[in-house]
Amino acid sequence: MPVVSTMEDERAVGGIVVGVDGSARALEAVRWAAREAASRHAGLHLVSGFDPAIAWYGEGGPVPPVPVDSVEQAAKADLVRAAAVAREVAPRVPLRTERARHQPVPLLLDESRRALMVVLGASGRGGYRGMLTGSTAVSVVAHAACPVVVVRPPGTPGGPVVVGVDGSPASARALEVAFDAASRRGVPLVAVHSWSDADYVTLPVQYGLVETAPTREEQARVLAECLAGWQEKYPDVRVDRVVLKDRPRHCLLEWSGKAQLVVVGSHGRGGFQGMLLGSTSQALLHHARCPVLVVRP
Numbered sequence: 001m002p003v004v005s006t007m008e009d010e011r012a013v014g015g016i017v018v019g020v021d022g023s024a025r026a027l028e029a030v031r032w033a034a035r036e037a038a039s040r041h042a043g044l045h046l047v048s049g050f051d052p053a054i055a056w057y058g059e060g061g062p063v064p065p066v067p068v069d070s071v072e073q074a075a076k077a078d079l080v081r082a083a084a085v086a087r088e089v090a091p092r093v094p095l096r097t098e099r100a101r102h103q104p105v106p107l108l109l110d111e112s113r114r115a116l117m118v119v120l121g122a123s124g125r126g127g128y129r130g131m132l133t134g135s136t137a138v139s140v141v142a143h144a145a146c147p148v149v150v151v152r153p154p155g156t157p158g159g160p161v162v163v164g165v166d167g168s169p170a171s172a173r174a175l176e177v178a179f180d181a182a183s184r185r186g187v188p189l190v191a192v193h194s195w196s197d198a199d200y201v202t203l204p205v206q207y208g209l210v211e212t213a214p215t216r217e218e219q220a221r222v223l224a225e226c227l228a229g230w231q232e233k234y235p236d237v238r239v240d241r242v243v244l245k246d247r248p249r250h251c252l253l254e255w256s257g258k259a260q261l262v263v264v265g266s267h268g269r270g271g272f273q274g275m276l277l278g279s280t281s282q283a284l285l286h287h288a289r290c291p292v293l294v295v296r297p
Contacts, residue, residue: 016033017112017117018030018120030086036119039184040116043094043095044094044095045096045097046097048100108120108144109140112145118140118147121151122137122285141285149292155290158187158260159258159260160260161178162261164248164252164262165226166193166265168297169297170265172297173296174265174293187260189239190239191226192244193243194244216245224241249283252284253288265278265296
């Protein structure tokens with residue numbers, strides 16, 4: 001894969017990867033990732049992808065070289081601008097930039113195999129110059145090998161870290177990541193467990209499969225069991241427990257207006273088997289009012 005790469009420090013490899021396409025949202029993602037890299041003493045790797053389709057048109061006829069050259073020059077300029085933003089936010093963080101002649105989604109998924117996390121803007125430009133459309137972010141979140149942060153509005157300064165908990169393997173991993181994030185930021189952790197009657201199936205007795213929605217007390221015990229051990233491991237983190245009978249996505253979207261970060265699993269207990277992203281994570285990616293960190297099991 002042909003690349004144009006600059007390296008300031010080898011420690012930038014395997015650190016936090018940020019997709020860059022010149023959009024304002026991508027630069028917000030760079031700022032967020034630079035602060036996160038500084039707090040983790042990790043490197044920052046800014047990448048820009050290239051869609052080979054822009055080199056062809058019509059019945060396979062090549063586009064004249066001037067437009068393609070212009071796209072390349074613009075992409076390299078976007079990387080320079082993004083690097084300047086990163087240095088302004090975190091001047092001591094090891095930094096690497098890379099312009100890769102590879103489609104954005106495969107590029108970011110490949111990087112996710114070595115990265116601590118991948119950070120994307122909520123949406124990018126799309127088209128010739130851009131790479132981070134909304135569909136790109138959803139695809140990366142669904143298939144990445146590491147946690148993915150989608151940076152939406154900056155969130156509430158000093159607000160808590162909010163985590164969705166439902167007892168699934170993905171939410172167990174999200175809980176671990178959320179405790180770490182709250183500890184690093186020195187803020188409380190709000191653990192949200194919500195449910196609705198639609199999550200539970202009630203069938204006639206003759207089928208031998210009768211399941212009724214549990215009580216609030218039973219759901220509170222589920223949350224307590226999920227939190228067991230974590231508060232001992234992170235004694236510095238104050239935990240506020242929220243147990244509500246409501247759709248999880250409704251509850252977490254409301255909390256996103258008060259939080260600086262929302263953490264969820266990629267696919268929770270209530271979805272269909274085989275789906276890579278649940279409805280809750282999908283809703284947060286598109287509508288949350290703060291950055292969203294999605295964790296796969």
